[in-house]
């Protein structure tokens with residue numbers, strides 16, 4: 001299983017959107033995709049079009065001692081999603097304390113999942129700093145750090161690397177810019193800044209801003225069915241192709257691109 005943690009230091013940059021979109025595109029290519037919501041916002045199953053506003057999920061399972069992964073749901077696109085689940089404030093504090101005390105808790109839980117070797121695991125996370133992100137980084141083969149083309153992402157650029165070098169220095173890190181509006185000169189300027197600063201660590205093709213994304217969510221449809229020819233569908237397929245021929249290419253049993 002190839003494990004990707006989708007992270008960022010700034011909020012609202014499209015982590016959950018990229019997690020849900022990549023998982024859906026993988027499933028459409030008949031590559032097993034497990035989307036894991038490791039964010040207490042508990043939004044990923046909604047983005048993936050799951051009917052249930054699920055109360056179940058990995059946190060309630062942790063609290064009740066149930067086996068990790070038992071509350072996973074399968075959506076109409078064959079994406080398996082493990083929701084975070086709902087819990088009260090006190091339970092969340094207890095869970096966070098556990099995560100701080102056991103930095104490899106998630107990694108160990110994932111190792112117990114019986115999943116095909118060619119499968120992908122995509123982990124959505126809250127923004128940094130957070131014990132949830134650190135757990136996902138420790139568990140990941142690849143950390144995909146999402147940047148918005150704005151000064152906030154530029155200012156927070158060192159945060160991901162600092163955290164990663166402390167908790168998972170062996171993991172591969174790749175940045176991707178999401179939400180680019182190329183008609184705005186300031187965004188093109190910022191993209192150039194990211195390119196010169198990050199060089200090979202930046203995925204060369206940004207994911208463009210495209211209304212097709214919020215429309216797909218609002219209509220509970222997947223992007224590929226709603227707007228197969230949209231710019232953003234093209235961008236996301238490009239990102240996925242790169243993952244398949246690059247970082248994830250050593251997976252056994254994987255369906256070829």
Ligand SMILES: Nc1ncnc2c1ncn2[C@@H]1O[C@H](COP(=O)(O)OP(=O)(O)OP(=O)(O)O)[C@@H](O)[C@H]1O
Nearest residue numbers: 011012013014015016017179208209210211213214
């Ligand atoms: N490429 C895009 N084009 C247009 N809208 C986008 C794009 N990517 C994300 N969005 C929209 O931006 C908003 C924030 O996206 P999302 O919730 O995925 O970000 P996030 O980083 O997970 O946020 P949070 O910090 O709250 O977890 C959503 O309304 C989403 O539909």
Ligand SMILES: [Mg+2]
Nearest residue numbers: 015016039125
């Ligand atoms: Mg999110």
